[in-house]
Amino acid sequence: MTKPAPFDYLAAHTLDEALEALADGYGDAVVLAGGQTLVPLLALRLSLPSVLVDINPIAELQGVSRIDGATRLGAVTRQAQVLRDPLVARHVPGLAMATRFVGHHQTRNRGTLGGSLALAEPAAEYPATALALGARMQARSRAGERTIEADDYFLGPYSTALQPDEILTAVDFPDWPAGARTVVNEVARRPGDFALVGLVCALSVDAGKIARAGVSWFGMGPTPMRSRRAEAALTGQAVEGLDLAGIAELAVADTEPLDDIHASGRYRATVARRIFPRIARQALGQGPGQEAAA
Amino acid sequence: MSEHAIEVILNGEPVQAIVEGRRTLVDFIRLDAGKTGTHIGCEHGVCGACTVMLDGEAVRACLMLAVQADGRQVRTLEGVADADGTFSRVQQAMREEHGLQCGFCTPGVVMTLTAMTEANPQVSEEELTDAICGHLCRCTGYQGILRVVKRLTGAAT
Numbered sequence: 001m002t003k004p005a006p007f008d009y010l011a012a013h014t015l016d017e018a019l020e021a022l023a024d025g026y027g028d029a030v031v032l033a034g035g036q037t038l039v040p041l042l043a044l045r046l047s048l049p050s051v052l053v054d055i056n057p058i059a060e061l062q063g064v065s066r067i068d069g070a071t072r073l074g075a076v077t078r079q080a081q082v083l084r085d086p087l088v089a090r091h092v093p094g095l096a097m098a099t100r101f102v103g104h105h106q107t108r109n110r111g112t113l114g115g116s117l118a119l120a121e122p123a124a125e126y127p128a129t130a131l132a133l134g135a136r137m138q139a140r141s142r143a144g145e146r147t148i149e150a151d152d153y154f155l156g157p158y159s160t161a162l163q164p165d166e167i168l169t170a171v172d173f174p175d176w177p178a179g180a181r182t183v184v185n186e187v188a189r190r191p192g193d194f195a196l197v198g199l200v201c202a203l204s205v206d207a208g209k210i211a212r213a214g215v216s217w218f219g220m221g222p223t224p225m226r227s228r229r230a231e232a233a234l235t236g237q238a239v240e241g242l243d244l245a246g247i248a249e250l251a252v253a254d255t256e257p258l259d260d261i262h263a264s265g266r267y268r269a270t271v272a273r274r275i276f277p278r279i280a281r282q283a284l285g286q287g288p289g290q291e292a293a294a
Numbered sequence: 295m296s297e298h299a300i301e302v303i304l305n306g307e308p309v310q311a312i313v314e315g316r317r318t319l320v321d322f323i324r325l326d327a328g329k330t331g332t333h334i335g336c337e338h339g340v341c342g343a344c345t346v347m348l349d350g351e352a353v354r355a356c357l358m359l360a361v362q363a364d365g366r367q368v369r370t371l372e373g374v375a376d377a378d379g380t381f382s383r384v385q386q387a388m389r390e391e392h393g394l395q396c397g398f399c400t401p402g403v404v405m406t407l408t409a410m411t412e413a414n415p416q417v418s419e420e421e422l423t424d425a426i427c428g429h430l431c432r433c434t435g436y437q438g439i440l441r442v443v444k445r446l447t448g449a450a451t
Contacts, residue, residue: 009315040338104428
């Protein structure tokens with residue numbers, strides 16, 4: 001039997017209340033969002049906070065809206081809502097596609113987008129999707145508000161640029177050009193497991209040439225791994241005659257796959273080389289699979 | 295260590311208790327409310343045995359704190375059949391299609407199927423099958439459960 005160690009629970013009804021509680025318990029207070037990872041960590045006593053600050057009651061942290069050429073998702077927006085939200089479907093379909101791989105139906109009903117991004121599990125889908133699509137994290141502390149680019153946000157396994165007194169309040173996904181496609185896919189032992197290898201590939205094509213590319217791996221290193229070399233190699237290239245096997249080598253070269261009990265780093269790299277061309281072709285609208293036209 | 299006076303609407307009846315902040319919803323259901331139809335398996339969200347309905351949606355009761363369910367509607371296996379004991383559509387299908395063996399995972403499976411078929415009577419076989427991925431059956435009796443899914447979605451043989 002695994003039961004959490006004692007802590008003080010505080011339901012925050014406003015962001016100010018939550019920020020105050022975090023500042024008061026500096027370094028030893030933990031934010032509770034969907035709880036689908038945190039509650040197991042509490043039960044296993046791997047997390048031993050003195051105060052748990054529950055941000056679920058804060059209405060302003062939930063929901064999806066449009067803001068200045070971007071789609072803004074409140075940090076406590078449930079994964080189940082991301083999956084069915086019409087604004088997400090229209091403007092950030094890649095995020096909805098990623099969500100299909102996140103946990104299970106039952107955990108998506110509680111789990112949140114912001115919780116996943118604040119946890120920063122390197123094999124999770126949302127961090128890599130945020131990185132590939134150039135998302136911007138909105139963070140608030142009592143000192144004020146700041147925006148953190150996805151490129152500056154993921155620091156290491158379970159480590160982000162968020163400070164202990166900061167709360168991730170929202171995530172903005174800036175619009176990609178019309179017609180851009182994002183494809184997310186992964187290799188996992190069972191549906192709902194963390195990926196052994198996963199890839200987010202976003203491509204925008206204009207007049208037969210790739211105008212913009214976003215390539216990020218998950219499960220392929222200590223953080224989600226963006227491949228700038230693959231993006232550079234794709235950008236400006238004609239779709240016809242594209243050497244995707246060659247670009248796959250560049251994309252894999254930008255990763256640091258680790259050995260663990262699930263797979264060796266070498267195996268992950270081998271799988272990555274195989275799946276890259278297929279997923280990239282889908283993002284070009286050529287392959288079979290989900291047509292995620294934006 | 296904080297304590298909280300809560301009232302959860304459990305299967306339509308208010309249940310009051312004073313709980314520690316760390317009390318999980320599943321422990322509240324079993325130990326404070328005395329309803330043991332909800333099973334505890336892994337206690338970290340993997341197995342699905344503790345699945346209940348929270349305001350109509352299937353959730354893991356081991357991954358929520360009891361205090362978070364204050365004032366909300368929770369439905370468990372005890373709240374699935376009619377008041378006179380007549381099986382629900384899901385229960386009847388589970389029985390007829392041999393959807394259970396030892397019965398340990400069954401309460402969770404029933405709650406997921408109940409939540410999804412009540413929320414959307416036209417739910418597809420694919421959607422239900424995907425949702426069932428969130429349940430481990432260590433008897434490995436999945437074929438029976440998948441027949442239940444077919445029956446519930448009108449795809450029965």
